[in-house]
Amino acid sequence: MIPAPFDYVRPGELEDALKILSEREGDAKILSGGYSLLPLMKLRLAQPALLVDLRDITGLDAIVETDDDLRIGAKATHRRIHENETIARYPLLHDVSGGIGDPQVRNWGTIGGSVAHADPASDWPAALLAANARIVCRGQNGERIVEARDFFLDTFTTAIEPTEILTEIRFWRRPRGQGGAYTKLERRVGDFATAGVAAIIRLGDGGSIGFAGIGVTGVSDSPFAATDAEAALAGQRPSDDVFRAAGEAAAGMSRPVSDIRGPVDYKRAMVAELTVRSLRKAVERALAYS
Numbered sequence: 001m002i003p004a005p006f007d008y009v010r011p012g013e014l015e016d017a018l019k020i021l022s023e024r025e026g027d028a029k030i031l032s033g034g035y036s037l038l039p040l041m042k043l044r045l046a047q048p049a050l051l052v053d054l055r056d057i058t059g060l061d062a063i064v065e066t067d068d069d070l071r072i073g074a075k076a077t078h079r080r081i082h083e084n085e086t087i088a089r090y091p092l093l094h095d096v097s098g099g100i101g102d103p104q105v106r107n108w109g110t111i112g113g114s115v116a117h118a119d120p121a122s123d124w125p126a127a128l129l130a131a132n133a134r135i136v137c138r139g140q141n142g143e144r145i146v147e148a149r150d151f152f153l154d155t156f157t158t159a160i161e162p163t164e165i166l167t168e169i170r171f172w173r174r175p176r177g178q179g180g181a182y183t184k185l186e187r188r189v190g191d192f193a194t195a196g197v198a199a200i201i202r203l204g205d206g207g208s209i210g211f212a213g214i215g216v217t218g219v220s221d222s223p224f225a226a227t228d229a230e231a232a233l234a235g236q237r238p239s240d241d242v243f244r245a246a247g248e249a250a251a252g253m254s255r256p257v258s259d260i261r262g263p264v265d266y267k268r269a270m271v272a273e274l275t276v277r278s279l280r281k282a283v284e285r286a287l288a289y290s
Helices: 014-023 037-042 078-083 091-098 103-108 111-117 124-131 227-233 240-253 264-288
Strands: 007-009 028-031 050-053 063-065 069-073 134-139 142-147 152-154 165-172 178-185 195-203 209-217
Touching: 014 028, 014 050, 014 134, 014 165, 028 037, 078 091, 078 103, 078 111, 091 124, 091 178, 091 195, 111 124, 111 165, 124 165, 124 178, 124 195, 124 209, 178 264, 195 264, 209 227, 209 240, 209 264, 227 240, 240 264
Parallel strands: 007 050, 028 050
Antiparallel strands: 063 069, 069 165, 134 142, 134 165, 178 195, 195 209
């Protein structure tokens, strides 16, 4: 199929893009890398009347670490993130950025496009949920910061207003004793996740778990934070028994459907197993960074 007819503009400044979104509220869609939106348009599952291409807008792809957080511009490509020296100190983000799609997708696809598109099987949302990241949305009246756990509302639905543009994602700066990991199951390399689990563990005094964040993708209407699994980990000393209890809790919160990727019971079992694998790796990395 081919896309339905649409108008196209390529503004040179962010303020111009925001003005266009305000004037065409509800009709316009933002185009960044295009690897999320364009396939849906070809299938006519998305039919925007206007595409606003951000290609010429500069200043939205920086990767900066401050005293408090790590800030990634929305136009930063997966490859740029993966190869950045600072990201090497954030193993969860390094895992995710290196495992998305194929080289062409990683060269052109952007973190902002992936997050704003909110595909229920995409990788970045799981990492944002595990990390309690914050998402910066810009409108004509200024910036609005949305917590990741308030951002993903439903299938392909987020808290971004029709007149806003996602400009930046902020992760808390990695402290000593914290590690993260992302593990996913895919039918073939480069496919969307059949199931994926992002985990962050911060070890406290005595080696017990002081903080746990778990994000799950591919097995529900939208990516979700596995809060029951986080509760099962809080205050515990890391062990396989604790990890498996958390895995069962995460699986219990999933809502998969049977399809060509597998039946419901199989997908839930994979959530449990992937949770264990991500937690093991996250703790290993936390110990190495203590």
